[in-house]
Amino acid sequence: MLVCVTSYSQVEINGNVKSSITNLRPISDIYIEQLKSEKPVFERMTMADSTGFFRIENLEPNTLYEIKLSAFGYKDQVFEIKTNNGITKTTLTLKAGCDYSRQQADKDWKSEKPKLLIVGSIAPIANSTSDTKFEKKYGIKYFDFGCTPIIAECIKIYNERIFELMDKTYGMKWRKKVRSDVEYLE
Structure with missing residues (x-):
């Protein structure tokens, strides 16, 4: 066979x-x-x-x-x-290059120009009175990319470092007053 x-x-x-x-x-x-x-x-x-x-x-x-x-x-x-x-x-x-990185967050913090990064919709939303008060009280600016954000990992790394620095400087109380659309805040 x-x-x-x-x-x-x-x-x-x-x-x-x-x-x-x-x-x-x-x-x-x-x-x-x-x-x-x-x-x-x-x-x-x-x-x-x-x-x-x-x-x-x-x-x-x-x-x-x-x-x-x-x-x-x-x-x-x-x-x-x-x-x-x-x-x-x-x-x-x-491979990617990030304008917003952990190192940039540290640099922005030291130069007193930190940001909280937001990915909005078609047009960035204007700050409300409470947003302006928050920015003034904590020395930080909201930055809205609108509908054309950078790489999500860059936003995550930058914001997470700013959150650490905010927690270290102000404790956890700022988290109750921050805008809910700030990316990666848990």
Whole structure:
């Protein structure tokens, strides 16, 4: 009896996407596209999941692929990845520059120009009388990006450092009077 056995090897690239800012998954959605492919768009594009994991399947073995990552606030980045005969694992890091960082928060605090960062809607909301009183009392300004914010991780890191400095200087009482739309205040 002659038996023919055919083995099928799934060739894929999979791995994780992380932010150069936090070494964690970027907060925004991450789109992954296989470039220079004749496949329809829906077959050559995917998204990373909530942990940053992604998978691109049905690839050719021992082939160099260009993979483009896109995430809100980051510049699109292209990575070259060569497949092997099975699963090629990789970690892709989205590089970003932050004008608002932990270091910038410290610098702003020392120069007495700290901000509490807000992501608003189409147009920034004008400060109310209570906002103005809060700013004056605590020596801080609300800064509303409107609907075009910077990278979410930058806002998070900057605001969290300002929260630490506010807590250290004023205790927790300021938290009861701050605007509810200040990002990442828990």
